[in-house]
Amino acid sequence: MAVKKKKSKSDSNNSLGGFLPGILTGILLTVTFNYVFNSNPEVEKDKIKEIVNAQEIKKRTYDFYKLLKENEILISDDDISVPEEADSGAYLFQVGAFKNANDAEIRKVELVLLDLPTQVEESTVDNGEILYRVLVGPYSNTSKTALARAKLAENDFPFLLVKLKQ
Structure with missing residues (x-):
């Protein structure tokens, strides 16, 4: 037969005994932190007023547009060159x-x-081995070549770009 153990008064007070010192320690740390790290706000307000009163507020002027007009560079029509076509060859994709x-x-x-x-x-x-090569193209236009390359890459086809001999 089991004997029930009676609760003593000291068991119920143990939780309260640990709670109160924790609260007091927290309050003490908060007060100490505020005292140490917060300086006197009146002194800071006085410093701010001195700085504001000492400096005149100057209106900013932007001379960007003036500089643009002064630094304009004129280019003659002879200096303008038409870019040459990079490559006029035809390409295939293997x-x-x-x-x-x-x-x-x-x-x-x-x-x-x-x-x-x-x-x-x-x-x-x-x-002597025979291979069957799958070729896409030929493309002589670079924009069409780029479109074909994008389609192949988008659909996860591995490819080689081959320039045709002329």
Whole structure:
């Protein structure tokens, strides 16, 4: 048979005994912090008034527009040159090289669905092996080349940019 233990008065006062010193310590730290780190506000107000009264408020003048007119540089028509076209060559994208012709045709169909001009070219490698290269293009216009490159990259097709020999 278990005997019930009676609560003593000291058990109920223990929690209150730890709470009160914590509160008092917090109040003491707060008062000390405010005393140490807060200086006299009257002294600071006097310093601010001295600074404000000592300096005249000057209106800012901007001379930006004046400087622009004075520093204008005139360029003659002879000095203006038309930029030359960077490259007039034609480019192809090689989007795959397969040992199996069916794999090359599958890739070709995927690219045709993206509205890209595609062809499969059969080529022989040095060791006599036949590869089926999937080519997109040719493009002679740089903007069309950039559009095709963006479509290929957007659809996660690995590609090589190949410049055609003239």
